Amino acid sequence: MAQTKSSGRRSAKSNGQTSAGTAAGNTQLEKFFGDSLKDIYWAEKHLVKALGKMQKAATTEELQAAIGEHITQTQEHVSRVEQAFEILGKKPQAKKCEAMEGLVKEGESIVEETEDGSMTRDVGIIVAAQKVEHYEIATYGSLVQLAKTMGQNEVADLFAQTLEEEKQTDQNLTDIAENNINWEAEQEPAEAEQ
Ligand SMILES: [Fe+2]
Ligand SMILES: [Fe+2]
Numbered sequence: 649m650a651q652t653k654s655s656g657r658r659s660a661k662s663n664g665q666t667s668a669g670t671a672a673g674n675t676q677l678e679k680f681f682g683d684s685l686k687d688i689y690w691a692e693k694h695l696v697k698a699l700g701k702m703q704k705a706a707t708t709e710e711l712q713a714a715i716g717e718h719i720t721q722t723q724e725h726v727s728r729v730e731q732a733f734e735i736l737g738k739k740p741q742a743k744k745c746e747a748m749e750g751l752v753k754e755g756e757s758i759v760e761e762t763e764d765g766s767m768t769r770d771v772g773i774i775v776a777a778q779k780v781e782h783y784e785i786a787t788y789g790s791l792v793q794l795a796k797t798m799g800q801n802e803v804a805d806l807f808a809q810t811l812e813e814e815k816q817t818d819q820n821l822t823d824i825a826e827n828n829i830n831w832e833a834e835q836e837p838a839e840a841e842q
Contacts, residue, residue, distance in 0.1 A: 678736075681794050686741050688787050689729045691748035695722050695780065698752040702777065705759045707770045708829065714820050715777070721813045728810055732803045751780050767833035774825045781818040788814060
């Protein structure tokens with residue numbers, strides 16, 4: 649069993665340079681960080697395609713536009729991860745993210761199970777998309793903190809921008825749902841007229 653270490657409450661915030669001087673990938677934390685980058689790199693690239701499908705499947709122009717805007721941001725997220733690899737002196741490499749694959753599959757089955765052109769379809773897409781955003785928010789929140797801990801402030805700044813965009817997207821989706829989609833979906837009969 650791993651030896652218990654006291655946390656010592658050293659604040660990474662205070663100096664941001666706790667591991668300065670170590671080459672990228674030399675500590676266990678740096679290796680872990682590198683693996684996390686591969687994971688989110690795969691996830692963001694996978695999302696560019698998945699969001700395109702969600703956008704096509706959406707009923708309202710409002711939701712299509714919101715997803716469209718986030719596709720553009722997601723392409724930028726991919727390039728920020730590439731920049732992070734570069735800053736750390738690594739070649740961009742993707743490793744399948746099982747969690748994101750699962751979230752996207754769930755979104756695809758929601759699309760299959762809801763009627764084309766229905767407001768319930770949009771409710772389902774928003775629910776699926778928000779699960780994706782929350783996964784990304786958790787990931788980037790951690791990556792920003794870890795980058796600061798390792799003294800990689802440039803990487804931390806990059807991911808802080810992405811984190812902000814993921815949070816904003818989550819909020820936009822909530823607003824769209826609350827403004828009318830949820831209410832309209834609630835009025836939809838369970839079976840379409842033949
Ligand atoms: Fe993203
Ligand atoms: Fe996102």
